[in-house]
Amino acid sequence: MKFKKTLGVVSSLLLASSILAACGGGEDSSSAESNNDPITLYSPETPEFTKELALKYEELYGQKVNVQYAGTNVLVNQMMAEKDSPKADVWYGGGGLLPFEAAVDKGILANYIPDAAADWEVTEDGIKLKHQDGKYVGVEVFVLGFSYNPELVSKEEAPKTWEDLIDPKWKGKIQFPNPAASGTATLMVMDQMMRKGEDEAWKYFDKLVENANSMPDSGSSPTKAVAMGEAHIAVGFDFMAYEQQNNGESVDFVVPDQTPVLVNPASLIENGPNPEGGKKFMDFLLSDDAQQIMADWYHIPISDTVESKTPVSLESVKESAVELDIDWVNENFDRIRDEWKERYQ
Structure with missing residues (x-):
C-alpha cells in the first residue's frame, strides 16, 4: 500500500x-x-x-x-x-x-x-x-483471525478458515468476544452476514456459539484465555496474539483464508x-x-x-482480505447487533 x-x-x-x-x-x-x-x-x-x-x-x-x-x-x-x-x-x-x-x-x-x-x-x-x-x-x-495455543493445538491442526471453527471437535474449546460489547466481534458477525447472507450466517453462529466456552465483553480477553490454557482457539486481531507471544506466552496466530x-x-x-x-x-x-x-x-x-x-x-495479507460492503453495514449494524442479543444473551 x-x-x-x-x-x-x-x-x-x-x-x-x-x-x-x-x-x-x-x-x-x-x-x-x-x-x-x-x-x-x-x-x-x-x-x-x-x-x-x-x-x-x-x-x-x-x-x-x-x-x-x-x-x-x-x-x-x-x-x-x-x-x-x-x-x-x-x-x-x-x-x-x-x-x-x-x-x-x-x-x-x-x-x-x-x-x-x-x-x-x-x-x-x-x-x-x-x-x-x-x-x-x-x-x-488490523487483521482478524485466530489465536491458538501451540501446547494444546498443533500448527497443522489449527483452524485455517472460518468454517473450521464450527467443527464439533472444538466444542467447549473456543472463545470469541461478545458482539453486543466488542467491536472485534461485531466485525466478525457483520463479515459473515455480508458473505453468507443473513439466514446462513445465523445458522453458522448457532454452531459457533455451541462451540464457545465463553464470550467475554473485551476484544482481547479470548486471546488472553488462550495464553492461559482456558481456551484452545480464540477469535481476535493479529496484534493481540503477538503481544502475548512477546510476553513469553504460548500463543500463535493464523490469518484465515478470506478475512477482514x-x-x-x-x-x-x-x-x-x-x-x-x-x-x-x-x-x-x-x-x-x-x-x-x-x-x-x-x-x-x-x-x-x-x-x-x-x-x-x-x-502478506492482501490476498486474504475480503471486501466490506460499508453501505450495508451502515444500514444494518444496529439491527444485527440487537438480533444477536435476542438470540444469544
Whole structure:
C-alpha cells in the first residue's frame, strides 16, 4: 500500500502551530490557553498501550490525557447518552472502522482529518483509509483471525478458515468476544452476514456459539484465555496474539483464508469539551512518535516510515482480505447487533 510519506512531518507542524498560537493575540491567545486543558480519550484498546500513548503525548506537549477504557459498543452507547453534553474529545479504536461507519449518522463524530492524511485517497488498494466526509481517519491496520495455543493445538491442526471453527471437535474449546460489547466481534458477525447472507450466517453462529466456552465483553480477553490454557482457539486481531507471544506466552496466530483486513480509526467528538486538544491528539496519533508505539505493541502502523515488530505485514495479507460492503453495514449494524442479543444473551 502506497501510503503518503507525510507522517514524519507532523511533529514539526504541531510545533510550528504552537509557536504561531503563542505569538498571536486576542482569540488565538485564549485558544492557546484552552489547549492546556486535559484531553479525554475514549478507547477500547489495551489499557497499558493507550496509557503509553497518553504518557508520550503528555511528555511531548505538557497536556494531560485522561483515558477511559471500555468495550467499543459500550463506549458508543456512552457517547450517545452524552450527546447533549459530550465528555470525550477523541474516540480511538473500535475493532476497525465498522463501528465508526455506523456512528457517522448518530451525530457524535466531528469532521476532522489531520494534515498528515489530507492527501490520502479515501480508499487505497481496496482498503478504506478515511471517511469521505472527514468523520474518521485510520491510524493503523488490523487483521482478524485466530489465536491458538501451540501446547494444546498443533500448527497443522489449527483452524485455517472460518468454517473450521464450527467443527464439533472444538466444542467447549473456543472463545470469541461478545458482539453486543466488542467491536472485534461485531466485525466478525457483520463479515459473515455480508458473505453468507443473513439466514446462513445465523445458522453458522448457532454452531459457533455451541462451540464457545465463553464470550467475554473485551476484544482481547479470548486471546488472553488462550495464553492461559482456558481456551484452545480464540477469535481476535493479529496484534493481540503477538503481544502475548512477546510476553513469553504460548500463543500463535493464523490469518484465515478470506478475512477482514481494515484500518482502526480515530475520530474527533462533536462538541467535545476540548476540540483543539482533541485535534492535536489526532495529529499525534499519525506522528512517528505514536506510530512507533503502535509498532512496538505489534500493531501494523499505517505509516510507511515506521516498521512494526509483527510478523504479519499488509503485503502478506492482501490476498486474504475480503471486501466490506460499508453501505450495508451502515444500514444494518444496529439491527444485527440487537438480533444477536435476542438470540444469544
